[in-house]
Amino acid sequence: MFLSKAELDALDLQIARVHSTTGVRIAAAEIGKADTYEELPWKAFALGVSLAALAVVGADVLRPQWATPHLTMLSTAIMLAAGALAALLAIFVPAFGRLFLHAARCELEVGQYAQALFLRRELFKTPHRDAVLILVSRFERRVHILPDTGLNGTVGEAEWQAVIERMKPALRQARTADALQAGLAAVEELLVRTGHKGGTGADIGAPEPLIEEKGA
Numbered sequence: 001m002f003l004s005k006a007e008l009d010a011l012d013l014q015i016a017r018v019h020s021t022t023g024v025r026i027a028a029a030e031i032g033k034a035d036t037y038e039e040l041p042w043k044a045f046a047l048g049v050s051l052a053a054l055a056v057v058g059a060d061v062l063r064p065q066w067a068t069p070h071l072t073m074l075s076t077a078i079m080l081a082a083g084a085l086a087a088l089l090a091i092f093v094p095a096f097g098r099l100f101l102h103a104a105r106c107e108l109e110v111g112q113y114a115q116a117l118f119l120r121r122e123l124f125k126t127p128h129r130d131a132v133l134i135l136v137s138r139f140e141r142r143v144h145i146l147p148d149t150g151l152n153g154t155v156g157e158a159e160w161q162a163v164i165e166r167m168k169p170a171l172r173q174a175r176t177a178d179a180l181q182a183g184l185a186a187v188e189e190l191l192v193r194t195g196h197k198g199g200t201g202a203d204i205g206a207p208e209p210l211i212e213e214k215g216a
Contacts, residue, residue, distance in 0.1 A: 001212040002030055002138065007177040011210045014184045019207040022191040023198045024151075025131040027123055028180050029211035033139040034109040036216045041087035043100040048086030052079040094139050106140040113137070113215065114144040121211070124148055130196075134183050136167070136176050137215065143167050143183065154194045163187055180210075 003011070011028060018026045056075040090097040114135040118124070123131040129150035136143050143164045147155060163186040170178035 001214065002032070003177050003210075003212065008210055008212075011177065011180055011184070012207075014181060015210065016207040018184055018188040018191075020198050021188060022196040024191055024196055025123065025126050025205065025208065026184070026187065027118075027121060027131065027133045027208045027211060028184060029114075029117060029133065029135045029213065030176055030180065031113065031135065031137050031213045031215035033215040034106075034113040034137045034142075037097070037101060037105075037109075040097050040100045041090045044086040044090035044096070045083040047083075047100075049079050049083035052082035098139070098141075101140070106142050107144075110135065110137045110140055110142040110144045111146075114146045117211070117213075118146050118148075121208075123208075126150070126205075132187060132191075134163075134180065134187065136171065136179055136183075138174070138176060139215075141171050141174070143171065143179070145183075145187075154196070155190060159190055159194075163190060 015026050015028055018024075056079065090100060114133055117135065118131075118133050121133075123133055126148065129148045131148045132151065133146040134143070135146070145160045145163060147160065163183055166186045167179040167183045170176075170182060
């Protein structure tokens with residue numbers, strides 16, 4: 001859906017290795033978008049109309065002799081067209097749409113999507129409640145790591161945040177495969193360092209292939 005077959009194969013092999021090395025069920029996911037963000041086109045529309053209106057008012061001040069009923073109608077059409085163009089850009093150009101999206105909203109929506117995915121995939125069904133979900137959302141360019149409760153005693157929030165920090169440079173450049181590879185490597189190091197070791201196949205089950213979803 002988003003990644004090439006070579007990238008998918010490489011990530012699946014890395015997931016299997018982390019799974020085997022640590023004995024922890026690792027799930028890595030990439031989604032297109034965590035929410036529809038229906039307000040973004042309207043915010044862009046308002047900005048486009050406002051900027052066009054400012055330009056029209058400025059032109060009227062500089063050239064008052066231009067003010068005619070016909071020109072007033074044309075000015076209104078220009079403002080609406082500018083708003084519509086901005087709204088379309090917010091829908092079809094992710095980088096422009098993100099300009100109208102608050103960081104806190106991003107974190108909330110990506111976190112909620114991760115929780116829903118964790119439950120939907122039943123990642124909690126491990127003997128020691130020690131599964132880990134690493135989720136990357138392409139539109140928001142955000143990472144959310146959701147560990148199960150069995151890891152709370154050995155791995156702290158600051159350590160998970162350090163994993164996210166290692167993923168951010170690649171994610172800023174929209175290199176999601178590289179970001180996931182960096183995250184998986186960091187999670188493997190972290191779990192090994194905190195005493196997690198591989199078990200038998202019956203103990204840990206089969207590794208989880210990379211999850212790709214369109215999202216909202």
